[in-house]
Amino acid sequence: MIDKLIERIKELNNPTVVGLDPREEIIPEFIRKESYRKYGRTLKGLANAYFKFNKMIIDEIYDLVPAVKPQISMYEELGPDGIDCFIKTIKYAKEKNLIVISDIKRGDIASTAKSYSRGHIGRVSVGGNEHKVFDADFVTINGYMGYDAISPYIENCKELDKGMFVLVKTSNPNSGDIQDLKTEEGRYVYEHMGELVSKWGEELIGKYGFSKIGAVVGATYKEQGKILREQNPNTFFLVPGYGAQGATAEDLKGCFNEDGLGALINSSRGIIAAYKKDEYKDRYSEEEFHKAAREAVIRMRQDLLRVL
Numbered sequence: 001m002i003d004k005l006i007e008r009i010k011e012l013n014n015p016t017v018v019g020l021d022p023r024e025e026i027i028p029e030f031i032r033k034e035s036y037r038k039y040g041r042t043l044k045g046l047a048n049a050y051f052k053f054n055k056m057i058i059d060e061i062y063d064l065v066p067a068v069k070p071q072i073s074m075y076e077e078l079g080p081d082g083i084d085c086f087i088k089t090i091k092y093a094k095e096k097n098l099i100v101i102s103d104i105k106r107g108d109i110a111s112t113a114k115s116y117s118r119g120h121i122g123r124v125s126v127g128g129n130e131h132k133v134f135d136a137d138f139v140t141i142n143g144y145m146g147y148d149a150i151s152p153y154i155e156n157c158k159e160l161d162k163g164m165f166v167l168v169k170t171s172n173p174n175s176g177d178i179q180d181l182k183t184e185e186g187r188y189v190y191e192h193m194g195e196l197v198s199k200w201g202e203e204l205i206g207k208y209g210f211s212k213i214g215a216v217v218g219a220t221y222k223e224q225g226k227i228l229r230e231q232n233p234n235t236f237f238l239v240p241g242y243g244a245q246g247a248t249a250e251d252l253k254g255c256f257n258e259d260g261l262g263a264l265i266n267s268s269r270g271i272i273a274a275y276k277k278d279e280y281k282d283r284y285s286e287e288e289f290h291k292a293a294r295e296a297v298i299r300m301r302q303d304l305l306r307v308l
């Protein structure tokens with residue numbers, strides 16, 4: 001799947017992934033009203049609104065970007081209806097030939113991780129009957145519990161051609177609380193985690209020289225991105241932080257190698273809530289939120305290609 005992702009990035013000349021992180025406050029009123037009329041102001045009503053929102057965004061950007069990244073928290077908090085919307089969103093995105101990164105950031109002991117892996121990128125067996133549940137192409141994983149917390153996903157990555165992105169240097173303001181501590185050898189913890197991820201992925205390297213096991217490297221940490229890129233030539237980066245978190249194209253340039261590969265840049269609020277921003281408000285109505293999202297994708301691509 002990492003090879004397919006790289007091929008799609010090359011075909012579209014666009015290393016962008018759109019984060020599908022719906023929140024009630026960014027769903028346009030016409031979608032909320034219609035859904036609440038049908039299902040009431042209920043969790044089901046909001047989950048239905050999320051799917052309508054996601055579908056309109058996907059229909060507007062599927063020809064421009066290689067991937068989407070639904071963040072499971074926004075769906076989980078709505079309970080079963082939210083999970084149903086998450087599953088329907090993944091399914092619809094894949095029907096539109098989009099690669100799906102399920103942002104689940106799971107981390108647990110091997111026996112538990114096995115269930116996460118089976119549900120999200122594997123198959124669940126019921127009386128010998130194999131079921132695909134979430135069926136994402138990639139998942140995000142927290143590997144700070146060590147190798148046994150990620151090893152159960154490797155089997156599915158190998159057998160079912162899936163992938164994962166392991167947290168290495170996260171984009172949040174306090175990532176340094178742990179990730180910037182120094183090891184006995186005098187390296188930063190994030191460097192050590194980067195090296196572990198490289199090692200964990202060395203058996204899964206595809207034809208473009210990148211492993212199915214990638215790393216999450218925040219665009220908000222320019223120097224660290226450059227260091228990690230140099231230290232881990234076979235590790236593909238999922239790079240959040242652009243746009244809403246303040247990172248710019250210059251900040252993330254170091255995440256790419258000299259061939260302009262090696263990173264997939266995420267933007268969630270910057271794309272799906274573009275219509276609420278001043279530079280879009282006067283040209284797009286709420287009903288045209290998906291058109292604003294398309295323009296935001298086009299502008300992001302131009303911004304990225306400017307530095308590549």
Ligand SMILES: O=C(O)c1cc(=O)[nH]c(=O)n1[C@@H]1O[C@H](COP(=O)(O)O)[C@@H](O)[C@H]1O
Pocket residue numbers: 019021071103105140169170171172216218240241242243244245266267268269270
């Ligand atoms: O795993 C992630 O995707 C992730 C890692 C990280 O270090 N920082 C980070 O922001 N993310 C996710 O990337 C998305 C960023 O959203 P925006 O800030 O709206 O573009 C959210 O879904 C976050 O959960």
